[in-house]
Amino acid sequence: xxxxxxxxxxxxxxxxxxxxxxxxxxxxxxxxxxxxxxxxxxxxxxxxxxxxxxxxxxxxxxxxxxxxxxxxxxxxxxxxxxxxxxxxxxxxxxxxxxxxxxxxxxxxxxxxxxxxxxxxxxxxxxxxxxxxxxxxxxxxxxxxxxxxxxxxxxxxxxxxxxxxxxxxxxxxx
Numbered sequence: 001x002x003x004x005x006x007x008x009x010x011x012x013x014x015x016x017x018x019x020x021x022x023x024x025x026x027x028x029x030x031x032x033x034x035x036x037x038x039x040x041x042x043x044x045x046x047x048x049x050x051x052x053x054x055x056x057x058x059x060x061x062x063x064x065x066x067x068x069x070x071x072x073x074x075x076x077x078x079x080x081x082x083x084x085x086x087x088x089x090x091x092x093x094x095x096x097x098x099x100x101x102x103x104x105x106x107x108x109x110x111x112x113x114x115x116x117x118x119x120x121x122x123x124x125x126x127x128x129x130x131x132x133x134x135x136x137x138x139x140x141x142x143x144x145x146x147x148x149x150x151x152x153x154x155x156x157x158x159x160x161x162x163x164x165x166x167x168x169x170x171x172x173x
Contacts, residue, residue: 029056031073047082052096058147059140066136068101087112103129104144 030053037050053076059069078093088111095104106126113119130140 027055029058031055045083045085047080047084049078049080049082051078051080052076053078060143063136063140063143068098071097073097101130101132102140102144103127 033051033053035049035051038048040047054073055076057064057069057071057074064070075096076093077096078091080089080091082089088109091106091108091110093106095102104126106124108122108124111121111123113121126145128141128144130137130144
């Protein structure tokens, strides 16, 4: 999937960190998101969260002819580490569905921009690997990579919209 780097307006990093998570319930493909673990390290102040999201299966119908892809929903696990003192957050997520056939991992970092402390730098990396689907491996990897890239862009638009609504922050456009 490569790497994506975007600068977005900042408005109170700790508050805005609540809305940058993906999967985000504002996305129509997200069915539910549940926090399964949350704790704060008293010595560092870092807040750790683990969430499980259930999302609609967005694999095109033509590809769902393959039995393993005929599932109504997909589960994702996300772990995040928010450091309010250093004004950064790291997120790591992966797919829990199809683990015997696919490895999908995504890592994101939100941190204060070195160029402008009023901006948040967003860096995202992802890896997709599909095995056991024969000639469909490449097709499925291409679809997943495109979908995740589009999802990242959608997440940025949602985050900017929420920041604008909550804080009157201007869009980065």
